Amino acid sequence: MASHIVGYPRMGPKRELKFALESFWDGKSSAEDLEKVATDLRASIWKQMSDTGIKYIPSNTFSYYDQVLDTTAMLGAVPPRYNWTGGEIGFSTYFSMARGNASLPAMEMTKWFDTNYHFIVPELGPDVKFSYGSHKAVNEYKEAKALGVDTVPVLVGPVSYLLLSKPAKGVEKTFPLLSLLDKILPIYKEVIAELKAAGASWIQFDEPTLVKDLESHQLEAFTKAYAELESTLSGVNTIVETYFADVPAAAYKTLTSLSGVSGFGFDLVRGAQTLDLIKGGFPAGKYLFAGVVDGRNIWANDLAASLTELSSLEAIVGKDKLVVSTSCSLLHTAVDLANETKLDEEIKSWLAFAAQKIVEVNALAKALSGEKDEAFYSANAAAHASRKSSPRVNNEGVQKAAAALRGSDHRRATNVSARLDAQQKKLNLPILPTTTIGSFPQTVELRRVRREYKAKKISEEEYVKAIKEEISKVVKLQEELDIDVLVHGEPERNDMVEYFGEQLSGFAFTANGWVQSYGSRCVKPLIIYGDVSRPNPMTVFWSTAAQSMTKRPMKGMLTGPVTILNWSFVRNDQPRFETCYQIALAIKDEVEDLEKAGITVIQIDEAALREGLPLRKSEHAFYLDWAVHSFRITNVGVQDTTQIHTHMCYSNFNDIIHSIINMDADVITIENSRSDEKLLSVFREGVKYGAGIGPGVYDIHSPRIPSTEEIADRINKMLAVLETNILWVNPDCGLKTRKYGEVKPALENMVAAAKLLRTNLASAK
Numbered sequence: 222m223a224s225h226i227v228g229y230p231r232m233g234p235k236r237e238l239k240f241a242l243e244s245f246w247d248g249k250s251s252a253e254d255l256e257k258v259a260t261d262l263r264a265s266i267w268k269q270m271s272d273t274g275i276k277y278i279p280s281n282t283f284s285y286y287d288q289v290l291d292t293t294a295m296l297g298a299v300p301p302r303y304n305w306t307g308g309e310i311g312f313s314t315y316f317s318m319a320r321g322n323a324s325l326p327a328m329e330m331t332k333w334f335d336t337n338y339h340f341i342v343p344e345l346g347p348d349v350k351f352s353y354g355s356h357k358a359v360n361e362y363k364e365a366k367a368l369g370v371d372t373v374p375v376l377v378g379p380v381s382y383l384l385l386s387k388p389a390k391g392v393e394k395t396f397p398l399l400s401l402l403d404k405i406l407p408i409y410k411e412v413i414a415e416l417k418a419a420g421a422s423w424i425q426f427d428e429p430t431l432v433k434d435l436e437s438h439q440l441e442a443f444t445k446a447y448a449e450l451e452s453t454l455s456g457v458n459t460i461v462e463t464y465f466a467d468v469p470a471a472a473y474k475t476l477t478s479l480s481g482v483s484g485f486g487f488d489l490v491r492g493a494q495t496l497d498l499i500k501g502g503f504p505a506g507k508y509l510f511a512g513v514v515d516g517r518n519i520w521a522n523d524l525a526a527s528l529t530e531l532s533s534l535e536a537i538v539g540k541d542k543l544v545v546s547t548s549c550s551l552l553h554t555a556v557d558l559a560n561e562t563k564l565d566e567e568i569k570s571w572l573a574f575a576a577q578k579i580v581e582v583n584a585l586a587k588a589l590s591g592e593k594d595e596a597f598y599s600a601n602a603a604a605h606a607s608r609k610s611s612p613r614v615n616n617e618g619v620q621k622a623a624a625a626l627r628g629s630d631h632r633r634a635t636n637v638s639a640r641l642d643a644q645q646k647k648l649n650l651p652i653l654p655t656t657t658i659g660s661f662p663q664t665v666e667l668r669r670v671r672r673e674y675k676a677k678k679i680s681e682e683e684y685v686k687a688i689k690e691e692i693s694k695v696v697k698l699q700e701e702l703d704i705d706v707l708v709h710g711e712p713e714r715n716d717m718v719e720y721f722g723e724q725l726s727g728f729a730f731t732a733n734g735w736v737q738s739y740g741s742r743c744v745k746p747l748i749i750y751g752d753v754s755r756p757n758p759m760t761v762f763w764s765t766a767a768q769s770m771t772k773r774p775m776k777g778m779l780t781g782p783v784t785i786l787n788w789s790f791v792r793n794d795q796p797r798f799e800t801c802y803q804i805a806l807a808i809k810d811e812v813e814d815l816e817k818a819g820i821t822v823i824q825i826d827e828a829a830l831r832e833g834l835p836l837r838k839s840e841h842a843f844y845l846d847w848a849v850h851s852f853r854i855t856n857v858g859v860q861d862t863t864q865i866h867t868h869m870c871y872s873n874f875n876d877i878i879h880s881i882i883n884m885d886a887d888v889i890t891i892e893n894s895r896s897d898e899k900l901l902s903v904f905r906e907g908v909k910y911g912a913g914i915g916p917g918v919y920d921i922h923s924p925r926i927p928s929t930e931e932i933a934d935r936i937n938k939m940l941a942v943l944e945t946n947i948l949w950v951n952p953d954c955g956l957k958t959r960k961y962g963e964v965k966p967a968l969e970n971m972v973a974a975a976k977l978l979r980t981n982l983a984s985a986k
Contacts, residue, residue, distance in 0.1 A: 228550025484508025
């Protein structure tokens with residue numbers, strides 16, 4: 222029985238690639254230095270899989286930024302503004318597309334399906350001249366082969382690439398992106414031919430858009446594409462891989478009928494209903510890559526249950542055609558549990574990171590071949606029994622409180638318009654009030670202080686003193702910049718979710734459980750293993766300390782329940798909404814304590830609310846109902862004069878705008894600039910929004926500093942579709958990833974733009 226891995230984490234067990242990228246971007250190391258780190262990481266990954274016994278080992282899943290951008294480079298689809306003139310695309314052009322540069326903005330970045338991973342959105346149109354611009358896929362295959370590892374090169378499939386793209390600026394929004402299929406397939410043919418010549422016997426095409434609700438003409442594009450590629454694919458085996466959800470019946474029929482395809486990969490963890498389709502009919506002689514090991518969570522696989530499921534599939538497709546696989550790329554999970562030397566041993570026994578999941582895949586494949594490791598299976602069964610019976614998992618009081626929530630929709634008694642009037646009387650803000658999203662740059666010194674406190678190298682008194690000094694600097698800077706509503710900069714927090722998880726019951730946290738979010742940005746998701754409650758206040762001390770340093774309003778900064786949920790590894794033994802309601806109750810306690818302490822503006826970030834939206838429209842309403850309800854629970858008890866903000870970033874919000882309105886926040890700050898101001902189109906189309914709103918006026922994920930004029934132009938576009946009295950001026954997101962040398966001039970220009978427009982509006986009266 223064969224085994225297969227869809228993809229693997231790139232950053233390395235100690236985030237080696239992250240640090241190499243940042244060193245290169247800062248000019249502290251060379252391209253050769255960066256390439257050496259990458260080469261060493263790839264070699265170790267391939268060796269690990271080979272030594273474990275994996276048969277189908279992926280290559281070309283490593284990336285310096287993201288796999289969709291790699292495909293854009295492969296196709297030479299570089300937007301004209303980057304002045305690429307042909308030849309192999311180098312780091313300068315590649316990273317300019319990803320991050321922007323001093324004179325040019327980056328391409329749009331958005332979430333990869335319903336994960337916390339991001340990709341760079343291709344900008345296409347009828348005039349794009351595609352050409353073979355990057356030989357990365359072939360080079361990596363040859364690199365592995367030279368090490369003695371025969372890999373399966375992985376390509377983003379041609380149809381999914383186009384469906385994930387957008388019309389470039391100046392191109393009609395209705396431009397049919399699939400009309401470009403005939404222009405990109407010749408390049409795919411070149412790549413396939415080179416891979417075959419290099420000795421590849423298998424090629425994997427990732428076509429994850431097949432799990433979405435597709436129209437008939439979109440499904441026909443898959444049939445057309447693979448029919449066109451069939452002759453080029455002759456002599457090589459081909460996998461078409463899907464993941465993240467069930468494949469709809471029509472898509473399943475299209476997929477399993479594709480020409481020239483040897484096997485099909487399915488996510489059988491999040492796509493359990495696909496099993497019924499397979500049982501209803503699977504094409505004879507084709508391989509089934511059965512994704513039974515969860516690539517998106519960190520819980521140990523229930524090997525006995527998976528073995529039963531695989532045995533039933535074996536009876537359908539045949540012993541020689543069944544391949545044990547991961548449900549998706551392991552990019553979305555942490556790297557290696559062996560690095561967690563301080564994690565509670567009982568909880569650790571319940572977990573499997575990427576390195577352990579490779580072992581699970583191989584153990585299942587060997588068991589199906591009659592080589593079952595009885596000791597391994599016995600230990601796995603014992604761990605599952607331990608988790609089910611552990612008293613630390615269940616809290617009856619929390620469960621009862623969460624169950625009692627279902628009788629109310631938890632709305633504030635007064636409508637938002639009346640609340641805004643009451644808040645303005647108390648806050649006395651100017652029109653176009655300025656604010657930031659929360660975090661300020663995390664300096665080397667600040668990180669050192671937190672690290673030393675955690676390692677008990679400095680006392681609590683020394684730590685508090687250092688953090689208060691940092692808050693004082695941030696407050697003073699904001700006052701000098703003349704920002705209206707301040708933040709304390711979050712110097713006590715390494716991560717907006719981890720900070721709260723460390724103080725809530727039911728959470729465990731890792732030392733090295735890092736997961737890539739985009740580029741070099743890594744996050745360390747918390748592990749929610751049990752019922753959630755808040756033993757003590759979490760932010761009141763720091764928020765009140767910050768408020769005591771200024772007469773201006775100081776925002777209390779919290780992470781919302783849906784974002785904590787979506788940015789954690791969530792327990793899989795109860796519905797997600799039940800866990801979310803528990804978190805909402807804990808945040809509600811914190812909101813009310815902040816209000817009692819005199820904090821009049823409280824921001825409850827829901828950056829990841831859109832991210833958790835199911836991929837199928839039929840499931841949207843249920844998710845949005847409990848997600849929005851969870852947010853409202855957090856602030857239902859506050860006074861009208863307490864202003865509740867929320868923040869969302871880097872997703873397409875247009876399709877959930879009515880749910881955003883239904884959150885009933887007083888002010889929402891929301892990403893806008895990097896997505897080419899798509900958000901504003903909702904309001905142009907007539908959606909009425911009566912609460913305060915701050916569409917981001919500049920992209921904080923680029924080092925580029927926007928001018929006052931550019932920001933003023935953005936604000937004017939907003940004023941064309943939004944009322945003056947509800948518009949706020951703010952960046953797209955938090956500033957923790959930027960340097961003060963970038964932040965200060967950008968905020969100066971932002972405030973100057975707001976003041977310029979206030980003057981213009983006053984003179985126009």
